[in-house]
Every structure is written in C-alpha cells, then in structure tokens.
Amino acid sequence: MVPLLTPCLSRGATHEGGHIIPASTRVLVNAWAICRDLTSWEAPAEFKPERFLGSGVDVKGHDFELLPSGSGRWMCPDLLLRLRMVQVILVNVLHRFAWRHPDEVASEELSMEKFGLTMPRMVPLEAVAEPLLRDHLYSGP
Numbered sequence: 001m002v003p004l005l006t007p008c009l010s011r012g013a014t015h016e017g018g019h020i021i022p023a024s025t026r027v028l029v030n031a032w033a034i035c036r037d038l039t040s041w042e043a044p045a046e047f048k049p050e051r052f053l054g055s056g057v058d059v060k061g062h063d064f065e066l067l068p069s070g071s072g073r074w075m076c077p078d079l080l081l082r083l084r085m086v087q088v089i090l091v092n093v094l095h096r097f098a099w100r101h102p103d104e105v106a107s108e109e110l111s112m113e114k115f116g117l118t119m120p121r122m123v124p125l126e127a128v129a130e131p132l133l134r135d136h137l138y139s140g141p
C-alpha cells in the first residue's frame with residue numbers, strides 16, 4: 001500500500017469536507033487513513049476480505065473510502081494489469097500448494113505494517129508451501 005497519494009497543488013481556492021483549501025496549496029491525500037476511517041468501515045484494521053462481497057465498493061478510484069491506487073487523472077496506470085496479475089498468481093499458488101506458517105504466530109503480529117513511502121510488513125512473511133499435485137506437473141515445459 002502507498003499511504004500518501006501523489007502530492008497535488010490546488011489551482012484555485014476551494015473547500016472539501018469542511019476544510020478551506022486556499023489557491024496554490026500543496027495537498028497530500030492520506031489513503032491509509034481514509035481506508036481506516038471508522039465512519040466508512042467496520043473494524044477497518046481486521047483482515048476481512050468478505051466485507052467487499054456485495055458491497056459495491058471497489059479499488060478503481062470511484063469509491064473515495066478506498067483509494068489504494070489513487071483516483072482520477074493521476075491514478076496508478078498499472079491498476080488494471082495488477083488486478084489481473086493478482087488473480088492469475090493467487091489462483092496458481094493456491095491451486096498448486098497448501099500454505100502454512102512454519103511457527104505459531106499471533107495474527108496481530110502477522111498484520112503489522114511499517115510506515116514509509118510504501119508500507120512493507122513489520123515482520124517478513126514466512127510460509128511453507130506443500131505441493132498438492134503430482135510431481136510431473138511442477139516441472140517446466
């Protein structure tokens with residue numbers, strides 16, 4: 001995740017969410033804080049992908065409560081490719097391997113993030129992959 005979107009400069013005076021933004025103001029949108037806002041999300045810090053089932057909220061920049069790739073003219077041009085790649089990679093690794101963590105680890109420890117330009121994990125994720133298919137299906141062409 002990228003916590004702060006690309007800095008913008010207001011061309012004219014405007015107001016947003018009760019705040020006055022004078023002309024020529026440098027504005028940083030805090031996407032991290034937006035997607036943890038309790039007025040939009042229930043238990044935002046919990047990993048609950050099912051919250052999106054039937055919600056109509058997506059990541060393509062139309063829903064301002066969730067902006068992992070920004071929005072509008074300056075949003076990330078890689079978004080659509082990335083959405084496809086995530087599906088292809090995830091389906092492949094889940095189909096071919098059973099995954100588990102090597103040790104007993106509390107789930108809170110697993111989800112901790114480190115702040116920066118991007119937000120890497122606090123503790124690197126270790127995972128053990130056990131093949132689910134027959135051996136010859138893992139060899140190259």
Ligand code: HEM
Nearest residue numbers: 001002005006007068069070071073074075076077078082
């Ligand atoms: C997980 C991977 C990625 C994430 C989370 C991500 C996220 C973002 C975000 C949040 C922005 C700022 C959008 C805004 O300010 O409204 C951005 C901009 C941008 N991203 Fe990505 N990005 C990713 C991967 C990539 C890749 C692989 C490329 C290139 C191949 C790329 C190219 C760009 C470019 C060129 C911009 C600037 C767009 C502009 O200002 O016109 N991104 N990205």
